[in-house]
Every structure is written in structure tokens, then in C-alpha cells.
Amino acid sequence: MEHESRITLRLPADLHAWLATQAKSARRSLNSEIVYRLEVERDAAVADAESP
Template sequence: MIRLSLRIPAGLHERVTAHAAAGRRSLNSEILHLLEVALAAPRADAGSPGGDPASPAPLREKPDSSPV
């Protein structure tokens, strides 16, 4: 198993933590579940002209760029 250190905005952390609690999962398990679901789902913009399916969705919140 690979260890990954990830920095996410506080608001997104709160949302994922709430999803984890609702699904009775640990935060780590919830993140894995969400990644698996997202990667298995067909991309809606994959067939659109100029839409690069490898492009990430824009952040909805400014990421925290402060040093740890």
C-alpha cells in the first residue's frame, strides 16, 4: 500500500469527513471509495470537442498554500 500525504481545503475536509461518518467509514476508507467511484464513472465531457478527459476539474475553494 502506498502512503500519500495530501493537502486539501478545510471545507472539502469537512465534507469528506461528514460523508465518512454517514457511511460509517474511516476518512481513509471514504477517500478510497470516492476515488474508486470517480475513476469508474464515465466522463461526461470526454466526447466534447476540446474537452481533455485528463484535465482535472477546477477547485471550488482556494487551496491552502501555507507551509505545514
Template sequence: MEDEKRISLRLPTELHARLAEKARTDRRSLNSEIVHLLEAALGPVGGDGQSP
């Protein structure tokens, strides 16, 4: 099992609603959607560390 870190996160109500709707549309949990979007924004793990 992968190591995971649990965090508490405060989101503006409108952003939460947008994320929840996107997660529902993509058939993911809210947590999985946030992880997916962060991974897409940051690139693959172990990248070269340079900004695009």
C-alpha cells in the same frame, strides 16, 4: 495483502470537513471514504481507459 501507496494530501478545510462528515455518515474511515469516492469516480480497475 494488496499493494498500497501512502501519500500526503493537502485539502481545503471545508472539503476535509465535508469528507469527514460523509465518512461518518457512511460509517467509514476518512481514508476508506476517499478511496471509495475515487474508485466510484474513476470506474473499475482494469477498465477500457476511455472517458465516459
């Protein structure tokens, strides 16, 4: 990452718990899990936009 921005994110408790469980099973921090999932979705959206 060239530049990082700090944000405050409010999540429903059940979503937070699910993400924390997913992060633990992937051996990532909660922050890294959220970033990973956002990047995967961004890449998929870009690929969809580029396909004919």
C-alpha cells in the same frame, strides 16, 4: 488492494470537513471514504472510455 502507497494529501478545510461528515454518515473512516470516492470516479471514467 495488492499494494498500498502512502501519500500526504493537503485539503482545504471545508472539503476536509465535508468528507469527514460523509465518511461518518457512511460509517467509514476518512481514508476509506476518499478511496471509495476515487474508485467510483475511476470506474466511471473507465466505463465512459469503453462505451462507443
